[in-house]
Amino acid sequence: MVTSLLSSDDLRQARALVEESGLSFEPPYDDLVGIFQTRRLVAVGARQGRVLKMLAVAPGHQGGSLLDDVVTELIGRGYQQGTDSFFIFTTPGHATSFERLNFNLLVSSGKSVLLEYGDGLRRYLARHQTQVCPGPNGAVVANCNPFTLGHRYLVEQAAASVEHLYLFVVREEKSLFPFDCRYRMVHEGTAHLKNVTLLDTSSYAVSSVTFPTYFLKDGDPGGEIQAELDLLLFAQRLAPHFHIATRFVGAEPFCKTTAAYNQAMHRILPPLGVAVRELERKDTLGAAISASRVRALLCRKEIEEVAALVPQTTLEFLLSGEGRKIWDKGGAT
Amino acid sequence: MKIMKKAQAGTMQSSDLMVFLEPADALTVTIESTVLKQFGGLIRDKVDQVLARHGVEAGEVRITDRGALDYAIEARLETALARATEG
Numbered sequence: 001m002v003t004s005l006l007s008s009d010d011l012r013q014a015r016a017l018v019e020e021s022g023l024s025f026e027p028p029y030d031d032l033v034g035i036f037q038t039r040r041l042v043a044v045g046a047r048q049g050r051v052l053k054m055l056a057v058a059p060g061h062q063g064g065s066l067l068d069d070v071v072t073e074l075i076g077r078g079y080q081q082g083t084d085s086f087f088i089f090t091t092p093g094h095a096t097s098f099e100r101l102n103f104n105l106l107v108s109s110g111k112s113v114l115l116e117y118g119d120g121l122r123r124y125l126a127r128h129q130t131q132v133c134p135g136p137n138g139a140v141v142a143n144c145n146p147f148t149l150g151h152r153y154l155v156e157q158a159a160a161s162v163e164h165l166y167l168f169v170v171r172e173e174k175s176l177f178p179f180d181c182r183y184r185m186v187h188e189g190t191a192h193l194k195n196v197t198l199l200d201t202s203s204y205a206v207s208s209v210t211f212p213t214y215f216l217k218d219g220d221p222g223g224e225i226q227a228e229l230d231l232l233l234f235a236q237r238l239a240p241h242f243h244i245a246t247r248f249v250g251a252e253p254f255c256k257t258t259a260a261y262n263q264a265m266h267r268i269l270p271p272l273g274v275a276v277r278e279l280e281r282k283d284t285l286g287a288a289i290s291a292s293r294v295r296a297l298l299c300r301k302e303i304e305e306v307a308a309l310v311p312q313t314t315l316e317f318l319l320s321g322e323g324r325k326i327w328d329k330g331g332a333t
Numbered sequence: 334m335k336i337m338k339k340a341q342a343g344t345m346q347s348s349d350l351m352v353f354l355e356p357a358d359a360l361t362v363t364i365e366s367t368v369l370k371q372f373g374g375l376i377r378d379k380v381d382q383v384l385a386r387h388g389v390e391a392g393e394v395r396i397t398d399r400g401a402l403d404y405a406i407e408a409r410l411e412t413a414l415a416r417a418t419e420g
Binding site: 065068069071072075076079080084100101102104117118119123 | 339341344345346347351353355363365366367395397398399
Protein backbone atom coordinates (compact mmCIF):
# COMPACT_ATOMS: atom_id res chain seq x y z
CA MET A 1 0.00 0.00 0.00
CA VAL A 2 1.24 3.46 -0.85
CA THR A 3 1.39 5.82 2.12
CA SER A 4 2.44 9.38 2.82
CA LEU A 5 5.92 9.69 4.28
CA LEU A 6 5.71 12.09 7.20
CA SER A 7 7.60 10.94 10.28
CA SER A 8 11.28 11.65 10.71
CA ASP A 9 12.04 7.94 10.37
CA ASP A 10 10.05 7.83 7.10
CA LEU A 11 12.02 10.78 5.82
CA ARG A 12 15.32 9.25 6.84
CA GLN A 13 14.49 6.06 4.94
CA ALA A 14 13.23 8.06 1.95
CA ARG A 15 16.43 10.09 1.77
CA ALA A 16 18.55 6.94 2.02
CA LEU A 17 16.61 5.15 -0.73
CA VAL A 18 16.67 8.17 -3.05
CA GLU A 19 20.39 8.69 -2.55
CA GLU A 20 21.19 4.97 -2.92
CA SER A 21 19.55 5.17 -6.33
CA GLY A 22 21.93 7.88 -7.45
CA LEU A 23 19.40 10.73 -7.18
CA SER A 24 19.48 13.64 -4.78
CA PHE A 25 16.87 14.18 -2.11
CA GLU A 26 15.45 17.56 -3.09
CA PRO A 27 12.73 19.27 -1.09
CA PRO A 28 10.40 21.04 -1.50
CA TYR A 29 7.56 18.77 -2.59
CA ASP A 30 3.78 18.74 -2.31
CA ASP A 31 3.56 14.99 -1.78
CA LEU A 32 6.08 12.39 -0.69
CA VAL A 33 4.84 8.82 -0.76
CA GLY A 34 6.28 5.35 -0.46
CA ILE A 35 5.65 1.66 -0.02
CA PHE A 36 6.84 -0.35 2.98
CA GLN A 37 7.47 -4.07 3.11
CA THR A 38 8.19 -5.50 6.55
CA ARG A 39 8.75 -1.97 7.84
CA ARG A 40 11.41 -1.21 5.26
CA LEU A 41 10.79 1.44 2.64
CA VAL A 42 11.10 -0.22 -0.77
CA ALA A 43 9.72 2.44 -3.12
CA VAL A 44 9.51 6.21 -2.96
CA GLY A 45 8.40 9.15 -5.09
CA ALA A 46 7.50 12.83 -4.76
CA ARG A 47 5.48 15.42 -6.61
CA GLN A 48 6.17 19.12 -6.71
CA GLY A 49 3.44 20.85 -8.68
CA ARG A 50 3.40 19.19 -12.09
CA VAL A 51 6.78 17.52 -11.69
CA LEU A 52 7.25 14.00 -10.33
CA LYS A 53 10.68 13.46 -8.83
CA MET A 54 12.81 11.35 -6.52
CA LEU A 55 11.26 8.16 -7.91
CA ALA A 56 13.22 5.17 -6.68
CA VAL A 57 12.67 1.45 -6.08
CA ALA A 58 15.01 -0.55 -3.85
CA PRO A 59 17.31 -3.04 -5.60
CA GLY A 60 15.78 -6.48 -5.33
CA HIS A 61 12.26 -5.07 -5.56
CA GLN A 62 12.53 -3.76 -9.10
CA GLY A 63 10.67 -5.22 -12.03
CA GLY A 64 7.33 -5.50 -10.24
CA SER A 65 4.57 -2.97 -9.98
CA LEU A 66 5.95 -0.83 -7.13
CA LEU A 67 6.88 2.04 -9.43
CA ASP A 68 3.43 1.85 -11.08
CA ASP A 69 1.78 2.10 -7.66
CA VAL A 70 3.86 5.09 -6.55
CA VAL A 71 3.24 6.97 -9.80
CA THR A 72 -0.49 6.15 -9.69
CA GLU A 73 -0.70 7.57 -6.19
CA LEU A 74 1.22 10.75 -7.04
CA ILE A 75 -0.87 11.41 -10.14
CA GLY A 76 -4.13 10.65 -8.33
CA ARG A 77 -3.25 13.07 -5.54
CA GLY A 78 -2.01 15.73 -7.94
CA TYR A 79 -5.16 15.42 -10.00
CA GLN A 80 -7.28 15.94 -6.91
CA GLN A 81 -5.27 19.08 -6.18
CA GLY A 82 -6.24 20.41 -9.62
CA THR A 83 -3.11 19.49 -11.60
CA ASP A 84 -3.81 17.66 -14.83
CA SER A 85 -0.51 17.43 -16.58
CA PHE A 86 2.54 15.73 -15.13
CA PHE A 87 6.21 15.63 -16.05
CA ILE A 88 9.24 13.56 -15.12
CA PHE A 89 12.94 14.33 -15.51
CA THR A 90 15.11 11.29 -15.61
CA THR A 91 18.20 9.85 -17.22
CA PRO A 92 17.95 8.51 -20.78
CA GLY A 93 18.41 4.99 -19.43
CA HIS A 94 15.26 5.19 -17.33
CA ALA A 95 13.04 6.74 -19.98
CA THR A 96 11.57 3.44 -21.11
CA SER A 97 10.40 2.57 -17.56
CA PHE A 98 8.18 5.61 -17.76
CA GLU A 99 7.21 5.19 -21.39
CA ARG A 100 5.66 1.89 -20.35
CA LEU A 101 3.43 3.93 -18.00
CA ASN A 102 2.22 6.10 -20.90
CA PHE A 103 4.69 8.90 -20.40
CA ASN A 104 5.83 10.42 -23.68
CA LEU A 105 9.33 11.65 -24.38
CA LEU A 106 9.27 15.40 -24.97
CA VAL A 107 12.95 16.13 -25.29
CA SER A 108 16.33 14.61 -24.60
CA SER A 109 19.60 16.41 -23.97
CA GLY A 110 21.86 13.39 -23.88
CA LYS A 111 22.30 13.37 -20.11
CA SER A 112 18.72 14.05 -19.08
CA VAL A 113 15.28 13.57 -20.59
CA LEU A 114 11.91 15.17 -19.98
CA LEU A 115 8.76 13.07 -20.28
CA GLU A 116 5.14 14.09 -20.08
CA TYR A 117 2.23 11.98 -18.87
CA GLY A 118 -0.39 11.80 -21.60
CA ASP A 119 -0.33 13.80 -24.79
CA GLY A 120 -0.55 17.39 -23.56
CA LEU A 121 1.96 18.75 -26.07
CA ARG A 122 0.13 17.22 -29.02
CA ARG A 123 -3.15 18.64 -27.76
CA TYR A 124 -1.54 22.05 -27.18
CA LEU A 125 -0.21 22.11 -30.75
CA ALA A 126 -3.55 20.87 -32.14
CA ARG A 127 -5.40 23.61 -30.23
CA HIS A 128 -3.28 26.24 -31.99
CA GLN A 129 -3.33 24.54 -35.40
CA THR A 130 -5.56 27.23 -36.95
CA GLN A 131 -3.03 29.90 -35.98
CA VAL A 132 -0.17 28.31 -37.88
CA CYS A 133 1.11 30.56 -40.70
CA PRO A 134 3.23 29.21 -43.56
CA GLY A 135 6.30 31.18 -42.49
CA PRO A 136 9.14 31.56 -42.12
CA ASN A 137 7.98 33.20 -38.89
CA GLY A 138 9.55 34.79 -35.86
CA ALA A 139 8.96 34.26 -32.16
CA VAL A 140 9.33 36.14 -28.91
CA VAL A 141 8.89 34.47 -25.54
CA ALA A 142 8.22 36.95 -22.74
CA ASN A 143 6.78 37.11 -19.26
CA CYS A 144 5.66 40.77 -19.54
CA ASN A 145 5.39 41.36 -15.82
CA PRO A 146 4.11 44.00 -16.63
CA PHE A 147 4.15 44.82 -20.38
CA THR A 148 6.54 47.76 -20.90
CA LEU A 149 7.65 50.04 -23.73
CA GLY A 150 10.72 47.78 -23.85
CA HIS A 151 8.57 44.77 -24.70
CA ARG A 152 6.62 46.79 -27.23
CA TYR A 153 9.82 47.97 -28.87
CA LEU A 154 11.15 44.41 -29.11
CA VAL A 155 7.87 43.13 -30.54
CA GLU A 156 7.61 45.99 -33.05
CA GLN A 157 11.18 45.52 -34.25
CA ALA A 158 10.72 41.78 -34.53
CA ALA A 159 7.33 42.02 -36.26
CA ALA A 160 8.74 44.47 -38.80
CA SER A 161 11.43 42.01 -39.89
CA VAL A 162 9.35 38.83 -40.35
CA GLU A 163 6.19 37.77 -42.18
CA HIS A 164 4.52 36.76 -38.98
CA LEU A 165 5.49 36.93 -35.30
CA TYR A 166 4.35 34.60 -32.53
CA LEU A 167 4.44 36.22 -29.14
CA PHE A 168 4.42 33.56 -26.45
CA VAL A 169 3.35 34.90 -23.07
CA VAL A 170 4.67 32.86 -20.15
CA ARG A 171 1.79 30.93 -18.60
CA GLU A 172 3.42 30.21 -15.25
CA GLU A 173 1.76 31.85 -12.27
CA LYS A 174 4.91 32.82 -10.43
CA SER A 175 4.97 36.53 -11.16
CA LEU A 176 3.52 39.63 -9.51
CA PHE A 177 0.92 40.01 -12.26
CA PRO A 178 -1.30 36.98 -12.92
CA PHE A 179 -1.23 35.43 -16.41
CA ASP A 180 -4.67 36.78 -17.37
CA CYS A 181 -3.61 40.34 -16.61
CA ARG A 182 -0.26 40.00 -18.36
CA TYR A 183 -1.93 38.48 -21.41
CA ARG A 184 -4.48 41.29 -21.54
CA MET A 185 -1.79 43.99 -21.23
CA VAL A 186 0.15 42.36 -24.08
CA HIS A 187 -3.00 41.99 -26.16
CA GLU A 188 -3.94 45.65 -25.77
CA GLY A 189 -0.37 46.85 -26.18
CA THR A 190 0.17 44.97 -29.46
CA ALA A 191 -3.28 45.38 -31.02
CA HIS A 192 -1.81 47.81 -33.58
CA LEU A 193 0.47 45.09 -35.00
CA LYS A 194 -1.47 43.06 -37.52
CA ASN A 195 1.09 40.31 -38.05
CA VAL A 196 1.46 39.33 -34.39
CA THR A 197 -0.29 36.30 -32.86
CA LEU A 198 -0.42 35.88 -29.10
CA LEU A 199 -0.04 32.40 -27.63
CA ASP A 200 0.35 31.12 -24.13
CA THR A 201 3.41 28.97 -23.45
CA SER A 202 1.50 26.40 -21.40
CA SER A 203 4.15 24.23 -19.70
CA TYR A 204 6.34 24.12 -22.78
CA ALA A 205 8.52 27.23 -22.62
CA VAL A 206 9.99 29.14 -19.68
CA SER A 207 7.84 27.21 -17.23
CA SER A 208 8.66 25.81 -13.81
CA VAL A 209 8.90 22.46 -15.63
CA THR A 210 11.26 23.38 -18.46
CA PHE A 211 13.22 26.18 -16.82
CA PRO A 212 12.77 26.10 -13.04
CA THR A 213 15.64 28.43 -12.20
CA TYR A 214 14.00 31.33 -14.07
CA PHE A 215 11.58 31.64 -11.21
CA LEU A 216 14.10 31.56 -8.39
CA LYS A 217 13.92 34.87 -6.63
CA ASP A 218 17.49 35.97 -6.41
CA GLY A 219 18.54 35.12 -9.87
CA ASP A 220 21.85 33.36 -9.26
CA PRO A 221 21.47 29.60 -9.40
CA GLY A 222 25.25 29.12 -9.37
CA GLY A 223 26.33 28.64 -12.96
CA GLU A 224 23.93 25.89 -13.99
CA ILE A 225 20.71 27.45 -15.23
CA GLN A 226 19.01 24.26 -16.45
CA ALA A 227 17.70 25.93 -19.58
CA GLU A 228 18.99 23.39 -22.05
CA LEU A 229 15.85 21.25 -22.14
CA ASP A 230 13.69 24.37 -22.42
CA LEU A 231 15.58 25.51 -25.52
CA LEU A 232 15.76 22.04 -27.06
CA LEU A 233 12.02 21.67 -26.60
CA PHE A 234 11.49 25.04 -28.27
CA ALA A 235 13.73 24.20 -31.21
CA GLN A 236 12.58 20.61 -31.72
CA ARG A 237 8.86 20.72 -30.97
CA LEU A 238 7.46 24.29 -30.98
CA ALA A 239 9.53 25.93 -33.73
CA PRO A 240 8.85 23.28 -36.42
CA HIS A 241 5.11 23.32 -35.70
CA PHE A 242 4.80 27.10 -35.97
CA HIS A 243 7.43 27.40 -38.76
CA ILE A 244 9.57 29.60 -36.55
CA ALA A 245 12.92 30.44 -38.15
CA THR A 246 14.03 33.25 -35.84
CA ARG A 247 13.74 33.83 -32.12
CA PHE A 248 14.06 37.43 -30.99
CA VAL A 249 15.25 38.38 -27.55
CA GLY A 250 16.09 41.59 -25.76
CA ALA A 251 19.67 42.07 -24.57
CA GLU A 252 19.81 41.54 -20.82
CA PRO A 253 21.95 43.97 -18.83
CA PHE A 254 20.52 43.27 -15.36
CA CYS A 255 19.44 39.73 -14.58
CA LYS A 256 22.16 37.07 -14.53
CA THR A 257 19.74 34.21 -15.12
CA THR A 258 18.18 35.83 -18.16
CA ALA A 259 21.61 36.81 -19.51
CA ALA A 260 22.76 33.19 -19.14
CA TYR A 261 19.54 32.04 -20.84
CA ASN A 262 20.26 34.35 -23.77
CA GLN A 263 23.77 32.92 -24.06
CA ALA A 264 22.42 29.38 -24.02
CA MET A 265 20.00 30.43 -26.76
CA HIS A 266 22.87 31.50 -29.03
CA ARG A 267 24.60 28.19 -28.38
CA ILE A 268 21.65 25.79 -28.72
CA LEU A 269 19.13 27.20 -31.19
CA PRO A 270 21.12 28.02 -34.36
CA PRO A 271 22.46 24.46 -34.89
CA LEU A 272 18.82 23.28 -34.76
CA GLY A 273 17.70 25.70 -37.44
CA VAL A 274 16.43 28.61 -35.36
CA ALA A 275 18.36 31.85 -35.75
CA VAL A 276 18.68 34.07 -32.68
CA ARG A 277 18.52 37.84 -32.96
CA GLU A 278 19.34 39.77 -29.84
CA LEU A 279 18.07 43.35 -29.97
CA GLU A 280 19.46 46.16 -27.87
CA ARG A 281 17.04 47.35 -25.24
CA LYS A 282 15.17 50.54 -25.70
CA ASP A 283 16.22 53.06 -23.08
CA THR A 284 14.77 56.19 -21.59
CA LEU A 285 16.80 58.76 -19.74
CA GLY A 286 19.93 56.72 -20.11
CA ALA A 287 18.73 53.50 -18.46
CA ALA A 288 17.36 50.42 -20.20
CA ILE A 289 13.67 49.77 -19.67
CA SER A 290 12.94 46.63 -17.74
CA ALA A 291 9.87 45.19 -16.10
CA SER A 292 11.77 44.75 -12.84
CA ARG A 293 12.49 48.50 -12.83
CA VAL A 294 8.77 49.17 -13.35
CA ARG A 295 7.90 46.88 -10.45
CA ALA A 296 10.42 48.63 -8.21
CA LEU A 297 8.89 52.01 -9.10
CA LEU A 298 5.37 50.68 -8.45
CA CYS A 299 6.55 49.47 -5.09
CA ARG A 300 7.60 53.04 -4.26
CA LYS A 301 4.39 54.37 -5.85
CA GLU A 302 6.34 56.53 -8.31
CA ILE A 303 3.61 56.52 -10.94
CA GLU A 304 4.96 59.38 -13.03
CA GLU A 305 8.19 57.48 -13.51
CA VAL A 306 6.24 54.35 -14.41
CA ALA A 307 4.24 56.28 -16.99
CA ALA A 308 7.44 57.00 -18.92
CA LEU A 309 8.29 53.30 -19.19
CA VAL A 310 5.01 51.64 -20.13
CA PRO A 311 2.51 52.04 -22.99
CA GLN A 312 -0.71 53.94 -22.32
CA THR A 313 -2.63 50.64 -22.33
CA THR A 314 -0.49 49.20 -19.53
CA LEU A 315 -0.72 52.42 -17.53
CA GLU A 316 -4.50 52.33 -17.76
CA PHE A 317 -4.51 48.78 -16.46
CA LEU A 318 -2.10 49.61 -13.62
CA LEU A 319 -4.30 52.50 -12.52
CA SER A 320 -7.55 50.52 -12.78
CA GLY A 321 -9.08 49.09 -9.63
CA GLU A 322 -8.02 45.60 -10.66
CA GLY A 323 -4.48 46.66 -11.50
CA ARG A 324 -4.01 48.67 -8.32
CA LYS A 325 -5.03 45.74 -6.17
CA ILE A 326 -2.05 43.82 -7.53
CA TRP A 327 0.74 46.29 -6.81
CA ASP A 328 -0.69 48.65 -4.23
CA LYS A 329 -0.91 46.22 -1.33
CA GLY A 330 -1.33 49.08 1.10
CA GLY A 331 -4.69 50.02 -0.47
CA ALA A 332 -5.63 52.98 -2.64
CA THR A 333 -3.79 56.21 -2.04
CA MET B 334 -25.70 11.26 -17.31
CA LYS B 335 -23.80 14.52 -17.24
CA ILE B 336 -20.16 14.97 -16.23
CA MET B 337 -20.43 17.62 -13.52
CA LYS B 338 -16.90 17.66 -12.14
CA LYS B 339 -13.40 16.31 -12.62
CA ALA B 340 -12.97 12.69 -11.65
CA GLN B 341 -10.41 9.94 -12.00
CA ALA B 342 -10.38 6.17 -11.62
CA GLY B 343 -7.98 3.30 -12.21
CA THR B 344 -4.26 2.71 -11.76
CA MET B 345 -1.08 2.64 -13.83
CA GLN B 346 -0.48 -1.02 -13.27
CA SER B 347 -0.05 -3.37 -16.15
CA SER B 348 -3.44 -4.64 -17.48
CA ASP B 349 -5.19 -1.62 -16.00
CA LEU B 350 -6.01 1.89 -17.17
CA MET B 351 -6.42 5.40 -15.79
CA VAL B 352 -9.57 7.32 -16.69
CA PHE B 353 -9.79 11.11 -16.34
CA LEU B 354 -13.08 12.93 -16.85
CA GLU B 355 -13.72 16.64 -17.04
CA PRO B 356 -16.81 18.72 -17.83
CA ALA B 357 -16.77 20.20 -21.34
CA ASP B 358 -19.24 21.50 -23.91
CA ALA B 359 -18.53 18.79 -26.45
CA LEU B 360 -17.53 15.16 -26.16
CA THR B 361 -13.86 14.43 -26.78
CA VAL B 362 -12.19 11.10 -26.14
CA THR B 363 -8.41 10.72 -26.21
CA ILE B 364 -6.79 7.36 -25.71
CA GLU B 365 -3.15 6.69 -24.96
CA SER B 366 -2.19 3.06 -24.79
CA THR B 367 0.88 0.91 -24.85
CA VAL B 368 -1.11 -1.33 -27.21
CA LEU B 369 -2.72 1.44 -29.24
CA LYS B 370 -1.54 0.05 -32.56
CA GLN B 371 -3.04 -3.38 -31.93
CA PHE B 372 -6.14 -2.54 -29.90
CA GLY B 373 -6.82 1.20 -30.16
CA GLY B 374 -9.98 0.61 -32.20
CA LEU B 375 -11.38 -1.96 -29.77
CA ILE B 376 -10.66 0.28 -26.75
CA ARG B 377 -12.37 3.17 -28.46
CA ASP B 378 -15.42 1.05 -29.31
CA LYS B 379 -15.74 -0.10 -25.71
CA VAL B 380 -15.44 3.46 -24.39
CA ASP B 381 -18.03 4.77 -26.86
CA GLN B 382 -20.37 1.93 -25.94
CA VAL B 383 -20.18 2.66 -22.18
CA LEU B 384 -20.56 6.43 -22.73
CA ALA B 385 -23.59 5.83 -24.96
CA ARG B 386 -25.19 3.45 -22.47
CA HIS B 387 -24.94 6.15 -19.78
CA GLY B 388 -26.12 8.87 -22.12
CA VAL B 389 -22.91 10.90 -21.81
CA GLU B 390 -22.98 13.47 -24.61
CA ALA B 391 -20.41 16.00 -23.42
CA GLY B 392 -17.17 16.00 -21.50
CA GLU B 393 -13.47 15.43 -21.90
CA VAL B 394 -12.54 11.78 -21.54
CA ARG B 395 -8.84 10.96 -21.31
CA ILE B 396 -7.65 7.40 -21.02
CA THR B 397 -4.16 6.02 -20.51
CA ASP B 398 -4.21 2.28 -20.89
CA ARG B 399 -1.69 -0.49 -20.27
CA GLY B 400 -3.42 -3.33 -21.99
CA ALA B 401 -6.60 -3.58 -19.92
CA LEU B 402 -9.24 -6.14 -20.92
CA ASP B 403 -12.62 -4.82 -21.93
CA TYR B 404 -14.39 -5.50 -18.64
CA ALA B 405 -11.65 -3.55 -16.82
CA ILE B 406 -12.19 -0.66 -19.22
CA GLU B 407 -15.91 -0.80 -18.55
CA ALA B 408 -15.48 -0.95 -14.75
CA ARG B 409 -12.95 1.90 -14.57
CA LEU B 410 -14.98 4.14 -16.86
CA GLU B 411 -18.19 3.49 -14.94
CA THR B 412 -16.46 4.23 -11.64
CA ALA B 413 -15.08 7.50 -12.98
CA LEU B 414 -18.53 8.41 -14.33
CA ALA B 415 -20.12 7.71 -10.94
CA ARG B 416 -17.54 9.98 -9.30
CA ALA B 417 -17.97 12.70 -11.91
CA THR B 418 -21.73 12.82 -11.43
CA GLU B 419 -22.21 12.29 -7.70
CA GLY B 420 -23.59 15.18 -5.61
